Amino acid sequence: MVNKKTTQEEAENLFQILKRRFDKNQFGLWTPDRWKSVQKNLESNPQKLWSLEQMEESGGEPDLLQFDKKKNEFIFFDCASESPKGRRSVCYDSDALESRKENKPKNSALGIAAEMGIELLSEDQYRELQKFGKFDAKTSSWIQTPTDIRERGGAIFGDWRYGQVFIYHNGAESYYAARGFRGLLRV
Numbered sequence: 590m591v592n593k594k595t596t597q598e599e600a601e602n603l604f605q606i607l608k609r610r611f612d613k614n615q616f617g618l619w620t621p622d623r624w625k626s627v628q629k630n631l632e633s634n635p636q637k638l639w640s641l642e643q644m645e646e647s648g649g650e651p652d653l654l655q656f657d658k659k660k661n662e663f664i665f666f667d668c669a670s671e672s673p674k675g676r677r678s679v680c681y682d683s684d685a686l687e688s689r690k691e692n693k694p695k696n697s698a699l700g701i702a703a704e705m706g707i708e709l710l711s712e713d714q715y716r717e718l719q720k721f722g723k724f725d726a727k728t729s730s731w732i733q734t735p736t737d738i739r740e741r742g743g744a745i746f747g748d749w750r751y752g753q754v755f756i757y758h759n760g761a762e763s764y765y766a767a768r769g770f771r772g773l774l775r776v
Contacts, residue, residue, distance in 0.1 A: 593639040593706075603642050604628060610652050614668075614721075627653060627663050630776045637776045640706035641665060644772060647675030647705075651774065654721065662775045666710070666718050672728035672769035676701055679769065681731055681744035685761035698731040698770035707772035709733045712756055714773060715747045719754045724771075726750070731770040734761070 595603065611624055631638045644651040649667035656663055667673055680686050682699040702709055710718065711733045718724055729748040738745060744761035746768060747754055 594635040595639050595642050599642060600632075600638060603638070603645060604631075606645060607641070607651070607653075610650070610668075614652055623656075627776070630663060634776055636706060637774060640774050641776075643705040644673075644707060644774065647701075648673035649676070649772065654718065657775070660775070665774045665776065666714070667771040667773070668718070668721070668724070670722070670724060670726070672725055672730045672767070672771065674769070677728070677769035678764050678766050679731075680764045681734065681761035682739075685744070688762050694764040702770065702772050705772065707774045710771050710773055712745065712747070715756075715771070716754055718771070719749060723749050728767045728769065729757075729765075731768065732756070 608624060608628075611627070631641065641651055644665070644667060648669055650669040650673075651665040652668040653663055654666045654668070676698070679694050679696050679698050679701060680689065682697045686693060686697045686700070698709060709732055710730070715730070715732050724730075725748040729746045731744060731746045734744040738758065739761060742760055742762075743758045745756055745758050747756045749755075
């Protein structure tokens with residue numbers, strides 16, 4: 590996990606953004622009292638707050654979509670309509686990055702996610718996100734790839750086309766200007 594913290598000013602600004610988003614969307618799950626719990630959890634977890642700020646700064650527009658009752662965790666997802674702009678043109682992981690001989694991207698989806706302290710969405714989480722809107726209608730997003738697919742050199746990504754979610758495969762070393770990744774953060 591990263592060891593970064595936000596300044597007081599950055600935290601206050603981020604709380605204002607998140608609260609506005611929280612109040613606007615709420616996704617039918619939240620009450621005003623719930624926001625107080627969310628803010629308290631974030632204030633007591635400065636590294637998580639920093640990770641959430643990184644999600645915001647890279648264009649993810651994080652919003653609270655789930656609450657895991659068993660683990661007592663709030664789960665923020667990247668909810669930007671398209672794959673976050675600050676996380677595009679990346680291959681899947683460090684092995685894919687190293688395998689490229691020419692025209693290497695600057696980083697990988699898993700590498701950036703680790704630096705940010707977040708995780709890529711799984712296929713199930715990506716499909717769950719799509720229940721809240723139409724995401725990736727013009728872009729696509731790398732998602733967690735099963736080991737057996739990755740061992741064969743592939744990686745998977747998703748997008749929204751023709752009124753439904755599609756999950757595809759590609760070589761893990763590939764990268765495109767319109768493909769990034771979506772993450773989530775558990776607090």
